[in-house]
């Protein structure tokens with residue numbers, strides 16, 4: 254029994270239309286208690302639209318159209334009524350309240366999609382694609398999510414699983430003839446199936462980092478000693494005055510974040526408080542505060558005040574380079590306008606005058622270049638952390654199977670690890686899942702989806 258649930262599926266507020274969605278057992282009867290049109294919704298054919306009055310007892314609420322989807326041919330796989338009403342703050346609210354008075358309950362975040370999953374309408378990677386689609390901040394992230402929603406990823410995983418299972422069964426079959434000393438399976442075919450799966454898992458898991466960029470944005474952390482011109486550069490990149498700039502060191506206290514779009518990706522610029530130099534550079538005061546900001550940065554710009562010397566921030570640069578291995582770190586020599594003779598450049602530094610907006614384009618170019626590099630890794634999937642961990646596990650299991658096969662350690666051992674990998678791959682598409690995993694996936698959803 255699926256309880257009838259209802260929620261607003263469009264954003265609340267002023268709009269032309271709003272869509273209220275109701276799903277579950279008895280929704281058509283409930284809707285009929287409030288709706289009068291030419292036909293009763295209970296009698297309406299699936300995939301039809303009906304116009305009429307929506308009322309709460311004798312009070313007219315709105316003129317609406319209702320789309321009817323009968324189980325199992327609906328998003329959730331249950332009976333679904335989608336009520337199109339006028340937008341604004343009151344109409345949809347009143348419709349939802351009326352439906353609740355008549356027997357629906359308010360849906361939890363993601364509950365429609367959860368039911369779609371539990372009813373086998375979508376697999377887990379498709380559910381995740383729905384969340385990514387809703388939240389996508391980039392053109393590429395969106396396009397990949399759509400491909401994932403089409404089931405491309407799941408099909409590929411299913412294909413690999415089948416190959417591995419076939420190979421494992423052959424090995425097991427051979428076991429039955431072990432007594433007679435038969436070895437009739439071509440080992441190279443088994444190896445091929447394992448290697449193909451390993452390659453796929455590795456290739457995909459390596460796109461995790463890039464996927465995050467297309468999912469959450471490309472982070473640029475601006476750091477350096479006080480007064481080096483971080484906020485001036487931040488404003489220059491944003492092309493507006495957002496951060497306060499002054500000659501007083503320590504102007505920026507916490508941090509500021511603003512986004513710009515480059516190559517269809519949300520580039521999230523973060524202006525941080527200046528780091529203070531102490532006796533021991535490792536203990537640079539404040540580095541802990543910006544630590545998490547820099548740790549999530551794809552690009553770290555270390556701003557140096559060139560008028561204080563070209564090597565003034567070298568130690569800081571080297572330290573950050575070592576600490577944030579996965580980020581690209583660039584030394585930005587600022588205030589070139591204060592220098593008479595252009596110094597010789599080293600390959601990891603660029604020269605700019607943030608104040609005069611001179612050379613700032615080089616930074617857009619670096620960002621563009623990084624984004625292009627990252628997008629080469631993206632295939633048909635936006636790999637998330639859950640996929641990443643499972644892909645890693647599967648490739649470890651397959652690695653063990655491969656090893657056992659090469660060392661001739663017996664069919665049982667090889668087949669066992671192959672079957673484990675098959676199960677791990679199955680977890681990716683949600684053939685087996687825990688409630689915890691489901692809950693954490695659906696916590697990303699909003700009510701009404």
Ligand SMILES: Nc1nc2c(ncn2[C@@H]2O[C@H](COP(=O)(O)OP(=O)(O)OP(=O)(O)O)[C@@H](O)[C@H]2O)c(=O)[nH]1
Pocket residue numbers: 478479480481482483484485486497498499500501502503504505506525526527528587588589590591605606607608609
């Ligand atoms: N001549 C010159 N001055 C600059 C340049 N960039 C920044 N400044 C000046 O340097 C001073 C400090 O600039 P900010 O942008 O506030 O520096 P900050 O690094 O954000 O400083 P804190 O937030 O205090 O750490 C201001 O007086 C700016 O006008 C530049 O390219 N040339």
Ligand SMILES: [Mg+2]
Pocket residue numbers: 483484485496497498504505525527
């Ligand atoms: Mg500042």
